[in-house]
Amino acid sequence: MAGRRIVPIGPYHPLQEEPEFFKLVVEGEKVVDIEIHIGYNHRGHEFISPELTYDQVPFLVERICGICSNSHPMAAVMAVEDICNLEIPERAKYLRTIVHELERIHSHLLWVGLAGHFIGYNTVWMWAWKYREHVLEVFEMLVGNRNHYAMNKPGGVRHDLRPEMVKPIRDAMDLVEKKVWMLTKAVLDDPVILSRLEGVGILTRAQALAYSTTGPTSRGSGVPWDVRRDEPHAAYGLVDWNVICFPEGDVLAKTKVRMLEMIESVKIIRQCLDRIPEGPIEARIEEVPPGEGCGRTEAPRGEVFHYMRSDGTNRPLRHKVRAPSYMNIASNKVACVGGTIADAALTLAAVDPCYCCTERMAAFEDGRLKYTWNELLKLSWQKTERVRARMGR
Amino acid sequence: MSKLGLWGLKKSPWVYHLAAAPCNNCDIEILELLTPRYDVERFGVVLVGSPRHADALLVTGVINRKSLPRVLEVYEQAAKPCLVICIGSCTCNTHIFRNSYNVVGPYDKHLPVHAYIPGCPPKPEAMILGVVKALSKL
Known part of the structure; x- marks a missing residue:
């Protein structure tokens, strides 16, 4: 569909217990679907x-x-x-x-x-x-x-x-x-x-x-x-x-x-x-x-x-x-959908973050890199700034 | 490498944290280094978000079949000279996972390794010492 983009998060993005790979399908700012791939941390x-x-x-x-x-x-x-x-x-x-x-x-x-x-x-x-x-x-x-x-x-x-x-x-x-x-x-x-x-x-x-x-x-x-x-x-x-x-x-x-x-x-x-x-x-x-x-x-x-x-x-x-x-990771399938990309990082983390900080994240638009993980974090931070400015704090 | 570049590298090493298939423990201890108790940013050590900015890779966890190509790609992307510092026993000798079918051996089979910091997990002090020793070899 026109306007749909994919924002891959991961694979080394261990918000949860294992590093896993999230594919966010976005329309503009809005997340409309999410695909979850796991298995990067399989050690037997x-x-x-x-x-x-x-x-x-x-x-x-x-x-x-x-x-x-x-x-x-x-x-x-x-x-x-x-x-x-x-x-x-x-x-x-x-x-x-x-x-x-x-x-x-x-x-x-x-x-x-x-x-x-x-x-x-x-x-x-x-x-x-x-x-x-x-x-x-x-x-x-x-x-x-x-x-x-x-x-x-x-x-x-x-x-x-x-x-x-x-x-x-x-x-x-x-x-x-x-x-x-x-x-x-x-x-x-x-x-x-x-x-x-x-x-x-x-x-x-x-x-x-x-x-x-x-x-x-x-x-x-x-x-x-x-x-x-x-x-x-x-x-x-x-x-x-x-x-x-x-x-x-x-x-x-x-x-x-x-x-x-x-x-x-x-x-x-x-x-x-x-x-x-x-x-x-x-x-x-x-x-x-x-x-x-x-x-x-x-x-x-x-x-x-x-x-x-x-x-x-x-x-x-x-x-x-x-x-x-x-099980908790799978619930992102509904929790993330409908939110904005800026909130996605937080929502994915809210379920069960073991730890997170220095992950690789890439968003591609027409084959070019759109966001890095840090830019995505920046988006999230900017939203806080906007909210803060609006509230006058 | 120029003398100036080497001085800059030693003065303020930027590190990228690469977790192959970890149990999160070494990774948390690496983050712990940034928080008030240890605060390695005092010494110019900065954790960066992209391997392209990194002077050193802090690697944790065993490498499994799925993560090996990705680990190698991250190493390719890093600007050279790039130190590879193995954190934790898993990275040094695959530790308790040596008999697993999905684990493809320690890091030094796949990458040039500059320092080994054994421990499960190593204490943050040991990590600082390891990075300092790796830098002083340059």
Whole structure:
């Protein structure tokens, strides 16, 4: 059709867990269709996993994604424990919960920062990432690495919480809570940011259900699903917290969900630190019987599902992973359409950005390069400037 | 390369971040370098959006069959001399993915590599050190 152009984004555009390739079909400024190509990040985890022992598998699956590097091993070891019908010690449950929630805080802070970067508010980016460092410090103290925590093992956890660690964690949580409230107020009270987020990239409740979205993407569209509540694992059934859900379905709702979830995570971590019992941190697994098992956890981006089949040896026969971004990416098909190109970067990011900054992006018009990724970002920034000028701020 | 050009390159290296098939972790740590805790822009290191502007490629993640031609094309596009700095164990020796059917070997099989920064992920301090060492070789 005349006037239709294609704006390719990617392939190395890892807003989501994997680098993927979006083809935006545009008419002038308006996005009328989007094609999604994935597979650039295929490394064959499910193929490598059966070559490893059950103790080694968590190290592999935490390298599926560097941000959800507690969710994947946790789901995998839960699958192994499901096969063995094993109840892990109470202390291990609390420790898993603490690390899982710390991961959620750092992941959501990362997202808030990048969303700020996309709309041209680099101050938000710098702030959010500055406070994220405090969470990473806690990780370094707790597990010895800033990312890739190697916390989970079948039957329990690898690292214990020493008494002298409790105070630094509490201090970090106090600081993070204060700063998250500060950020929430700064972001949600700014009319310019509001006008860039409100009503952009709407995913209705019916669409969220139709595309099987999970995590903050569905909770921002009024579908209050959360594996932590629906199928309590680790210590989630033992602490008091709320599922955050907003019905609007736009980027603002997803932002609010993530902001308030961080506060809930702080609440969970504090309760865990209060209630964590003494005792062993792992249960010994003598052998894994033949059978099947599955594990589900709520990663920062949605539900992670791992399935394992055992034939009685020390290696899994089959290991299947279902990661949340796979469904959430597909929902861009409806969320992006109808918006402008300037909003597309933000909408694509709103679903589930693992990280983004230096991607390659090319828009071709009659065979010539139209936009680079930076120019597209500039478009987005210019829109913020225009809105700002119109509002007189 | 002229003396002036070399001085300029060492004084303010512009880096392009190329993620082949990463787990995002090294990539986040690279971005971390720009944020207030490390802030490498103080030293003139700027992350640029196009390989054509880059003095150094910071590569992360293993190369798989689908990304190999694209990685080579990015290297072709970069102005020479262009340092290739491997960040993370995946880039140095394919790490835990060495047995995968879709992984086509470490970077030094395909590109001339100037520095290896192992670690999963390497700490931001290690990345700064690696870039400095690569530059001081010039």
